[in-house]
Amino acid sequence: MNVKIEFTYRTPKGTEAVFQSDEMRGKKALLLAEDLEKSGRMKHIIFIDRYDARWNLKELKKVLEEIQTEPHNVSVLFDGGFDWKTKKSGLGCAIYFEQNNKSLRIRKNAIVDELQSNNEAEYAALHLALQEVEQLGVHHMPVVFAGDSQVVINQLAGDWPCYEADLSKWADRIEQQLERLGITPEYELVPRKQNREADHLATQALNGVEVESIVERM
Template structure:
């Protein structure tokens, strides 16, 4: 959860001014406010999230305590592969997250037969990841999605136009699911070699090797 800090600062002689910070992780914002409160010159303090919702100090602390028990600090790696000979697609995703002060990795893949292109498989892999996030209970949080498909990432960021009906339908499904879960998506395009884990999961799916696992990272 990211927020910005807004407050009024008052000098000993009564001069006041309103300050607003840059956006930052809520945990960092709470640490800064804890230090600022020692001056006893701050008032009208609020935290503003990405949806322009205002939180009091008490409300934000309570929210952060609740978040600890739910999956957060989520990063998703996704990849899809399409076999022209068999007309089958392999989907793979690796989800890294924290919960109850521990770190976890979830790996999931799937073999599907109703797709027609590699680009569709890439979109479908991201949609598979969103389904896993929903099962995990991830909601109303920023999530980083990492992939090597320029088509998927540039179209979802609206940097590239989308003309193919099949891809438009996938993009709509993904955006609707993100809206439903309240996810603030951050997309990161990486070279294929930096997306090896998701790529391997997609390849294993095409080889009919099913992977579903969750491990604690120590």
């Protein structure tokens, strides 16, 4: 959960000004706000999320305590590959999240044979990741979806039109599922070298190696 800190600063002579910080993790914001409060010159300290929801210090502590038991700070890497010879597609995704004060990672891949192109495989890989996110119990929060497919990222972000009927069906399916779960997607286009984990999972699927795991990250 990311928030901004907004507070009023008062000089010893009574001059006041309102300041707002950059967005940061909720835990970090709490630590900074508590330190600011000790100075005795800060008042009206509030925390604001990207949806303009607002909390005071006590309220944010309660919110952060409540979400600790649920998956949060979720980000997804996805990739899909299409083999023109076999007409099979390898799908891969890695999901990073925090829960119960632990940093965790899910890795999942799959092989499918009903797709027709690499772009369709990329969409299918994102859909696979979204299914894992739903099974994880993620809902009503922002989630970062990162991949190296310009077509998928730019079409879902609304920057490129989608004329292909097959791709449009995938986009509609994904957007409907996101809306049902209350997830606000943040799409991020990354270089292939930053997407090696998902790419490797997709390649493993094409080679007949099934992967499904969840591990704690140190």
